[in-house]
Amino acid sequence: MTEEHVKFGKSKVFFDTFERRPGPIKKNMHYCPGCGHGILHKLIAEAIEDQGIQDRTVIIAPVGCAVFSYYYYNCGGISVPHGRAPAVGTGLARALPDDFVISYQGDGDLAAIGLNEFLQAANRGESMSVFFVNNSTYGMTGGQMAPTTLPGQKTVTSPCGRQIENDGYPIKVCEMVNTLAAPVYIERVALTSTAKIMQARKAIRKAVANLKERKGFSLVEILSPCPVNLKMNAKTINAFIDEQMSRYFPLGCFRDEPESKVKHYAIRPVHDPESVKKVLFPPKLNIGVASDFKNQSKIFENERRIKIAGFGGQGILSLGIMLATMGKLRNFNVTWLPSYGPEQRGGSANCSVILSRNLIGSPVIDDNCNLLIAMTQVALDKFMHELKPNGVLVYDSSTMRVPTHIADSHPVFGIKALDIALGLGSLKCANSVIMGALSAILIDRYLEGADKMDFDRAFEEAIIDCFNKKPEVIKLNICAFYEGKKAVRF
Amino acid sequence: MKRYRVKIEPEECKGCGRCVLACPRGILEQGTHLNEMGYAYVCVTKEGCIGCGSCFYQCPEPGAVTVYEITETED
Ligand SMILES: Cc1ncc(C[n+]2csc(CCOP(=O)(O)OP(=O)(O)O)c2C)c(N)n1
Ligand code: SF4
Numbered sequence A: 001m002t003e004e005h006v007k008f009g010k011s012k013v014f015f016d017t018f019e020r021r022p023g024p025i026k027k028n029m030h031y032c033p034g035c036g037h038g039i040l041h042k043l044i045a046e047a048i049e050d051q052g053i054q055d056r057t058v059i060i061a062p063v064g065c066a067v068f069s070y071y072y073y074n075c076g077g078i079s080v081p082h083g084r085a086p087a088v089g090t091g092l093a094r095a096l097p098d099d100f101v102i103s104y105q106g107d108g109d110l111a112a113i114g115l116n117e118f119l120q121a122a123n124r125g126e127s128m129s130v131f132f133v134n135n136s137t138y139g140m141t142g143g144q145m146a147p148t149t150l151p152g153q154k155t156v157t158s159p160c161g162r163q164i165e166n167d168g169y170p171i172k173v174c175e176m177v178n179t180l181a182a183p184v185y186i187e188r189v190a191l192t193s194t195a196k197i198m199q200a201r202k203a204i205r206k207a208v209a210n211l212k213e214r215k216g217f218s219l220v221e222i223l224s225p226c227p228v229n230l231k232m233n234a235k236t237i238n239a240f241i242d243e244q245m246s247r248y249f250p251l252g253c254f255r256d257e258p259e260s261k262v263k264h265y266a267i268r269p270v271h272d273p274e275s276v277k278k279v280l281f282p283p284k285l286n287i288g289v290a291s292d293f294k295n296q297s298k299i300f301e302n303e304r305r306i307k308i309a310g311f312g313g314q315g316i317l318s319l320g321i322m323l324a325t326m327g328k329l330r331n332f333n334v335t336w337l338p339s340y341g342p343e344q345r346g347g348s349a350n351c352s353v354i355l356s357r358n359l360i361g362s363p364v365i366d367d368n369c370n371l372l373i374a375m376t377q378v379a380l381d382k383f384m385h386e387l388k389p390n391g392v393l394v395y396d397s398s399t400m401r402v403p404t405h406i407a408d409s410h411p412v413f414g415i416k417a418l419d420i421a422l423g424l425g426s427l428k429c430a431n432s433v434i435m436g437a438l439s440a441i442l443i444d445r446y447l448e449g450a451d452k453m454d455f456d457r458a459f460e461e462a463i464i465d466c467f468n469k470k471p472e473v474i475k476l477n478i479c480a481f482y483e484g485k486k487a488v489r490f
Numbered sequence B: 001m002k003r004y005r006v007k008i009e010p011e012e013c014k015g016c017g018r019c020v021l022a023c024p025r026g027i028l029e030q031g032t033h034l035n036e037m038g039y040a041y042v043c044v045t046k047e048g049c050i051g052c053g054s055c056f057y058q059c060p061e062p063g064a065v066t067v068y069e070i071t072e073t074e075d
């Protein structure tokens, strides 16, 4: 009898089928045949799997061929604008210090548009590992000259070959980073012969292990084949990397700090969080709740996702701030994410507010919304699909009509917010009218026990907090709030 | 003596030829048939895989190459 077991096979850190990849091909990556990105993806996946950190690893990939790497990795993934991965990684590593941050960047990305962010993060010794794919070109956009293109190398933007006099010298990233004090590990490897790929595997495993051990900043530069743009085959691209690239960019370990010199990374706030809170958010109310107050309402057991949309000038963004403030005053974790056009007034505006008792993964709402507040017809049409089945719709009935099929499938409340605000003398307080309506709806339909008593106060506190130091405005908005409460028809 | 078997998934191979170049036993060959993606996928043409894993690590596709170890069990 014989038994077979897999000695080398697909890592569990990859999805079995790549459902996120558009189109019919779900088992393959989108990379060209022979692309180094695929080889490297496998090495990284294997290292993550062996370190057992799949569930807390976040791979950040900026624009470049690898921007879609989240199609493949079954772990955290963020696509970010060109060059910004180390900046986003810094925020992530500091906000969620239990996560393991990998920044996966191309040479066009890291050594050109993103050089500053990258160097600053390296210089601060952020807790992250950077995998720097040097394929000597801008792959995704069709093979333009990169900061790493070799002297004399032909690309679509250097058809006569890179000229040092005109284009400067290729940037040696490892050598540059090796002048900084903070990084703990720097190595350059190449994806050519199997022996060199095994050396790359070792370096990548080390950089991933460094993450787990919280050693600080690691950099692995990977000389990588882009056979399509360099118009070569598997054999000639390997020769190009081994004979030409490696001569300019020598392989090897530039730094591997011994254990005694590593300052294990831990978030050490320079200021104590309580005193920062006092300076930035001084208490504006004497009647605030105890700091350990937790709203017990059942409706807040799960994350609540609120989308508010209309046009600029309707107080859309400040309505969001008021709701978020209310959450903040009741010790929820909150996010507020505005989105508006270039115009100050009149353009479309919307914001997403999330209230949660747990960590909020992303402030973006594009589905599963619990509450949609629509102040224009356009906003309703645009965002209705984001509302969950049974999600609540609140709209401004002074200007809009809601199709009956929506009312059949969702709790819908129309409030004449603009009319009421006009009656009170200022269109600007339409948002507080909506707040009042919300309070009435919540209290009547969704809250129980002591929460019912607490809620109006929470809203009032939020209004006072937001219009701090303007007693006239506070008064108007509190009036609007109670008019809004009265205006709800159940 | 351990024995090994290599398997190339015809529908996942892009025919880049990296594994063919790297196999120390020369048992892989670029085929002539095209798969659904339009690539001439690689075929295993001989016995004698030594389980070195070279083809696996050279291959850019996550699932195109699998190398199995075959063990003899009693009875
Ligand atoms: C701000 C910005 N500028 C320019 C572009 C166009 N762009 C897309 S990918 C790319 C180059 C990527 O090259 P590299 O980082 O080397 O990645 P590769 O594709 O070679 O792996 C550029 C310039 C963009 N998307 N965003
Ligand atoms: S263009 Fe180059 S880097 Fe991009 S997928 Fe193709 S081979 Fe890879």
Ligand code: SF4
Residues within 6 Å of the ligand: B004, B006, B022, B023, B024, B025, B026, B027, B028, B048, B049, B050, B051, B052, B053, B054, B055, B056, B067
């Ligand atoms: S495991 Fe080694 S010997 Fe076997 S097919 Fe792959 S490269 Fe050839």
Ligand code: SF4
Residues within 6 Å of the ligand: A034, B008, B012, B013, B014, B015, B016, B017, B018, B019, B020, B041, B042, B055, B058, B059, B060, B061, B064, B065
């Ligand atoms: S390396 Fe992978 S994709 Fe390339 S020919 Fe071999 S099996 Fe096919």
Ligand SMILES: [Mg+2]
Residues within 6 Å of the ligand: A106, A107, A108, A133, A134, A135, A136, A137, A138, A139, A146
């Ligand atoms: Mg590149």
